[in-house]
Amino acid sequence: MTNPASPHKPALLDRGSWGEARRIGAILRKETVGGVLLLVGAMAAIIFANSPWGDAYETLRNVRFGPEALHLNLSLATWAADGLLAIFFFVAGLELKREFVAGDLRNARRAxxxxxxxxGGVIVPALLYLLITRGVEGAARGWAIPTATDIAFALAVLAVIGRFLPTALRTFLLTLAVVDDLVAIAIIALFYTEDLSPVPLLAALAPLAVFTVLVQRRVRSWWLLLPLAAATWALVHASGVHATVAGVLLGFAVPVLRSQKAGGPEAGPGLAEHFEHRFRPISAGVAVPAFAFLSAGVSLGGLDGLGSAFRDPVVLGVAVGLVVGKPIGIMTATWLMARFTHADLDEDLTWVDMLGLSILAGIGFTVSLLIGELAFGLGNDEHVKVAVLSGSVTAALLATVVLRLRNRVYRRIHEIETADVNQDGVPDVYQIGRSEAADR
Structure with a gap:
């Protein structure tokens, strides 16, 4: 066993409290199921698009419906990208706010x-993409495609190869993905908004404000909140800002903690936990897999088609950004933090573990496909899909190799982290030191 980090030094990675570890474990279990469904949806789309019924797949994606007067006569694929993913981003907004109010990100040192x-995992892939695609007309619009991490896809891979991954690494991966989502939201809002219409955007503030007042007063009635959320989404969509941003704003409006009354009990979980419990299964089990099915289908065109795709600098830029840029950016930023803060890794963990996790973060799918559509237009992003799929699969395979090398160590850590000798429902390692727990 490696020597424990000095108690006088901050820990670069640690498992946190039992309450936080239990909450994160519950989230990861739900996201893992969602990740499996996402993979099923993506594989079904690819098989469908390359089958004799490929034209039927395109016809399905292009089916249009919705009220034209409200600018909502959209294709099924657009409804998935703008509508269903708004649910995904609503849950992301809830999680973001919770992390900053009551989670790890409220502590500046841990955050x-x-x-x-x-x-680092955003900047380096973007720079590599721009370097590889320099001089290619119009390619620069796709700079943000390789910057996103798909936590559901990554957890689906972990479910197969890393069931015993230490809590500290799982917590780090989830927190990194939460921040990654925040950066992706900002990128979509700032860089992929065209033809901004201020009037609908300002009008969206009215239903958003009423929604905020109601949830702050702990109103849960769906017949009040759902129409307000739909109105906010529709007005943001009409403004030219991508409609998923509305989901984030609605998530930010929900209180994380109960208000603490004078002389009353301490503040506890607020309405955000209730909404997250209700909407995360919808996001992970329906919204994201449906988006994957309607977005991942790409006609590969055999070996000639794949060869043509990989001669496209955009494809190389995205794939290299995900497979190479992500781990370089994450590892470099983490090493710099360790050097300048004099922090140590958690005991038993090494930089090989961080490398495996950094490679795993190169799995970009849901948000990468969404940004590809925004950058190049629906129907003009076929090569982007090839790049995202190939880059993500390559990252998953490389991460599998690295993390499997440490599986024996992870099993031993897992045994320590789950041991509960006194059977009080709380693992001993969260009540005493790891060394003492290991000696029991």
């Missing part, structure tokens, strides 16, 4: 490492 890692 610094995943925030720096996430920013």
């Amino acid at each position: 610094a490492v995943p925030i720096a890692a996430a920013l």
